[in-house]
Amino acid sequence: MANEIVLETKDLVAGYLPGVNILNGCNVYVQKGELVGIIGPNGAGKSTLLKAIFGQVNIRSGQVLLGGDEITGLKADKLVTKGVGMVPQNNNVFPSLTIEENLEMGSYQKPKMFKERIDFVTSLFPELGRRLKQRAGSLSGGERQMVAMSRALMMDPSVLLLDEPSAGLSPVRQDETFINVAQINRAGVSVMIVEQNARRALQICDRGYVLDQGRDAYSGTGRTLMNDPKVIELYLGTLATDHAATTSTPTVGG
């Protein structure tokens, strides 16, 4: 894996309401080909971080860089063109459209790429290729996530931002979704994933960040974070503690 940084935030301060900051100096980065997880307690600013990167939240100070170029506060249409894709947590497919039409929306800015990209996503997820004419509204939650992620891949993004893709899914569907995310990453797409299901996310991540009160409190490889006593105590709960008791516990820097 190359050490080229694809996406980076520097001292990001952002919030929805004037005078109320959700992010309080957040520093994270994604290297080329990396799968980076963002975990943390409710209200830590995980989803806000993605929204700030994607121009959906007011940034008060700090920077967002894409391949070294500043993209702070750029709107979605510009970011998509520059190679950033985002899949929101809820309502992320167009229910009245077919799977194929949903994918067509993903290549809206470069319609000539449609054929090439649909071949790519259907080779990644053959199930989609067999059901292109099916209405997205009739799909299960996990299948909808697959469509939403595939649609974001239609513009051939250099980095994909995923906001809690496993939220609201059954355990089986969650597993499928994490497998899909790992598969997308293996296809060469850098991924930043925000997850409530911290343990499961860290299992597939190259690196992870633990956000707390809008700051990157801890960082390290997925395995390191999973075994860090502080992270386990504060964010991963008893299941993780049981797991940690049987494994070594390297120290993590903050």
Added chain:
Amino acid sequence: MIESTISGLVNGSVYALLGLCLVATYRTSGVLNFAQTAVGAFAALTAVDLIGTGMPTWVAWLIAIAVGTVVSVLLGLMLYRWFSQTGARIKTSATIAALLALLAIGDRVFGDTPRSFVDPFSLFGFTLWGVRFTGDTIIALGAAVVLTIALDVMLRRTRTGHRLRAVAGRPLTAELLGLPVLALTIIVWTFVGVVGSASILIIAPTASSTFTGLSLLVLPATAAALFGGFESLWLTLVGGLLLGMISGLTSYFAVIAPYNATLQLAFVTLILIFKQRGERWDEAR
């Protein structure tokens, strides 16, 4: 009696046209626009005032349609700017507020004195099997059928149609994909403004002579749209024509003719009962 029923086709076609506008707005922007006919009424009364100054009818109509379109686009922009992240219920409530505002403004600008509308299409027509088909009927019916086909093809077969449906279903998700939500919003409300205003101009001579009366045409339009479940364009067309023809038929009978307006309420109630039964039947299966 047949002639009365056929004469209802003019009103029915316009109910269908207005219903189609409601369905198109709902399917492309997620808004059930109760202010649509008030916007058309604004255009119709503007035309009357302009014609009153000696302006040629067609020029006055074009200006009036332009005025209606501008009002429609302003309404669409207001909904986009202030209510884009809200659900259909809030957006629809906002259009009811807009209807009330337009009623107040219309009353202020045009007053509540009945007006005399010019009917340029009534001069031509033909007679078939003893029934007179006027220009109004032919134009309104033709426009309703053509619009149904055009909208159906556009929404199902074209990229713009897919994008409009995407924006209507999930505006935020569409925005995150970089879709030009604002531009698409303007397209929708421009289209609705043009068709809605033209429809009211066609029906005004036979429907009502006041701003409020024309604005309340939203009721039969809603009944037609409801017949199509706010989804099917073809059923909306059928619903509008049916409503118009039933209305024409009942006007033939002197006993029930005075209660003609309540037909719309009965029509809507029957559709709702029928749909409710259909849903229960679906659940039971």
